[in-house]
Amino acid sequence: MTIIADEPVPEPQPGFLALALRNRSFVVGALLTLFIAGMALLSFFWTPYDVTRLVVADRMLPLSSAHWFGTDQFGRDVLSMIMIGARASIAVALVAVVIGLGVGVPLGCWAAARGGIVDEVLMRFNDVVFAFPALLMAILITAIFGPSATNAVIAIGIFNIPVFARVARAGALAIWPREFILAARAAGKGKARITAEHILPNIANLLLVQGTIQFALGVLAEAGLSYVGLGVQPPMPSWGRMLFDAQPRMMVAPTLALFPGLAIVITVLGLNLLGDGVSDAIDPKLRRQR
């Protein structure tokens, strides 16, 4: 990866935000992400309608001023469903990223610090996980252990682990030979301490960028799993599930399939732009190239 610059990667300096705010990708991405996150937060306090009460008599109403996005097959307000659905997408993807970070980064750093057989075994095990078609395995895991949001999180999280392990290992390996690390070793600091004090802060940016990418992929994966009925379960609304329910009704109510999809696109787009923006802002070489 060319992201590793020649000097130790600078920590986000006071100028980082200013730099980022001048970046178009970052601004648009941040706005979109904030919009979705805000929607999810708002849904805890207020939604236009209560979605736990089904009013079958109001099923599949068209768009109107009362129901901006219409109602679904149980008479629930689609806008309210999308607002609450944002929670599921964000929660599942976020926890999956945390699992990947929490397990993958220590493993990657350990491999980089120890080298030799530890490194070899860990990286080979990574290869094994990578060899599995991730989506297929996620389907398998959720189908076997029962479809639920928790199992979806685990299934997606497991496949985040090798990704973060690889990024952390590559980043750490590039930093270990540096002079300031040699100095720290000469001062008698142990490998664990050096990793915590010097390596981690220096690879944090890399992890942040990878984190937004995996977050976005997690949102897509959750939507896919829920679409095949293996993710978040009703009555909890989720975007993927809404698309599944919309499919057989597309001839009569095509808008049911429109809005949940747009919500997914906006979320993923926002996160990807945000990631691009961050990586541009922290890496002058890349920025020059763009």
Next chain:
Amino acid sequence: MKTWKTILAAAAIALATSTAAMAARTDLVVGVVLEPPHLDPTAGAAAAIDEVVYANVFEGLTRVGPKGEVLPDLAESWTVSDDGKVYTFKLHSGVKFHDGSDFSADDVKFSLDRARAEDSTNAQKALFEAIDTVEVVDPTTVKVTLKQPQGAFLYNMAWGDAVIVSPKSADTNKEKPIGTGPFKFDSWARGAAIKLVKADNYWGAPAALDKVEFRIIPDASAAVPALLSGDVQAFPNMPVGDSLSQLQSDPRLKVVIGSTEGETILAMNNKKPPFDNLKVRQAISHALDRKAIIDGASNGLGTPIGSHFAPHNPAYIDLTGTYPHDVEKAKELLKEAGLENGFKTTLKLPPPPYARDGGQIIASELREIGIDAEIVPLEWADWLKQVFTDKDYDMTIVSHTEPNDIDIYARKDYYFNYDNAAFDKVIDELNLTSDEARRRELYGEAQKILAQDAPVGFLFELPKIGVWDAKLEGMWDNSPIQANDLTKVKWAE
């Protein structure tokens, strides 16, 4: 000049009619929702098997007709002894299996003995339980002796599980079914389609169709466009989603709303508290708004039921008023049961839309009276294991599609965990009665006991939505048995 015109017109008409006659189609593509796991009806319970092979490929001693009546099939006639224990079947002669071998009484004995053998994998072994011996009298006569008289014996022999197979092909029928019917198996592209062709030298009236394809289309989103485009010309049991009105308004199509034998119920675990309390079960019954459930889970087409019986059956009594939708009454009953604050429970749902959609509505209705039912979706495999076999459940929704199956409430160890001596007594008597009037009376009693006792929440009779090309004749309107009988189907000229 005028004559010329007349001649031309006459010629045109003649031409038109003759091309029409020539073009009278003899092929048909039928849409089915579920793919059968295999094609041997004597070794599997899946309705999807019978939906392809029943009456078309395989035939039994008797068969079920379009109105649910028992008709002679391979047996052209029979006599019953006075004590009701000995059935003597006279078989058709000149019948051949599709592999060219002759059909005879030996095949009947083989098939019945095989089905009731110890190591039999027949899914409906209970159908043959009453049989004591099967004897071959001569090549076209079979004598079946029962252990005790059985009112439904001829009906039992009409099930797809009781069709007659040849010893030569019995083990390979799963992949390459060999029967005696008017169609023979041609090919099976797994996951896509099963093809049948007309059999040569069929013993009865030959089929009008030459080629039949059962195309597997599991969902409304693909089924509706396939019918509208003409790729599929008939969908006897169609998933329409919410597109029914669109199909009905198309003049090229005929939409028939028929009945099935599917009693859709909210089953409860009667041994597990608080469902062992009659008041709780009554409260739940009062909480159910059948209209909303039918609207939301069945296109508004299902017929409400108040007991476990099909409304089109002559012995049916309307008991839907036993526990009408009444939220206040339901809350009161819960209070009497000492559960005024409601309780938490689970609702396990198998995959069909009636269960998954109905489950959400019912969960919402139960919430109204304070019952918090968590929805647990299950695949069929898990449902069979957890709910049906291990009885590890509180509530579930399922449609019991076997015909005349009210006796399941008398079965020991059935998944309802329901035990009612009075009910068992009625069923016991029913099993030994062959007098129609008395049977009807007993069916009525059984229905009433169940309605009052509310071992399950009775929801609705599953509708059969059949859609096919308006020029197609001979399709069944109703589903008295799970089958797509195409033997009388033809294209109008």
Next chain:
Amino acid sequence: MTAYITKRLLIALVTILVASVIVFSMLEIVPGDPARVMLGMNATPEALQALRDQMGLDQPLLVRYFDWIGQLLVFDFGKSYTYNIPVRDLIAERVVVSLPLAIMALALSTLIAIPVGIFSAERRGRMADTLSMGAAQIGVAVPNFWFALLLVYVFAVWLRLVPAGGFPGWGAGAWPALKALILPAIALALPQAAILSRVTRSAMLDVLGEDYIRTARAKGMPRNVVLWHHALRNALIPVLTILGLQFAFLLAGTIIIENVFYLPGLGRLVFQAITQRDLIVVEGVVMLLVAVVVLVNLLVDLSYAVVDPRLRTSR
């Protein structure tokens, strides 16, 4: 060189072996009794036991694992619990849907992405670049199954140009069969094209910045010759790597798309098998897909060695 290849081969083998243990043990803990699934609600205990014996379900664990591995080595995937025919035949029937679909999608994605990537790189920072990369950014964000739904609505429900789902089989003729694959291929290709065009663009930018390209230009070589001949050839290595990975991904990634369109392909086979607890089919298909992914990764690794001699000694 030989050492490098040997090592890569060994790693691939170990990967497949570990994967087989994981797959086998995962499916061991699956709840559900295949015999019950096959016989249904009213089956008697005796009938169930008879079938269990027939299928060898009561054998010890290790015996079954080694039986299974031994059979896999001779491409015998066992017999499907539900269909009762060899899994190999089932896979063969389904591959003729999934493979053409994956190839069509890959071809489509390549045909769109590479020209767009080159075009954007060449016009870096201009309107055309901004627009196409903006479109790519959106393309990456679109879930392929949602895009598939939109395609179905426009082309199947509304315009009625192609079927909304199902597959008539190759026996129905090449055109009807291809027609059924068009929408799924487009739905699969678009997000991949978006990724690939971004990779192509950045690879081209890397190469265009190199000294020898500048020299070639300075020498007055025609623009197109420089671009297509020198730059593209060198940018192709990372692009081909991604393509290789995408092919493996596409084969597996057809699962959801095949479900949207009800295509009887490998993805739908394995999905159905999971829900019907036809474990032997699941095992077979998953192992096949894992083997394909490992094989493709191996080929990519080996091609590196051919292209870049330095890699042969390092690692």
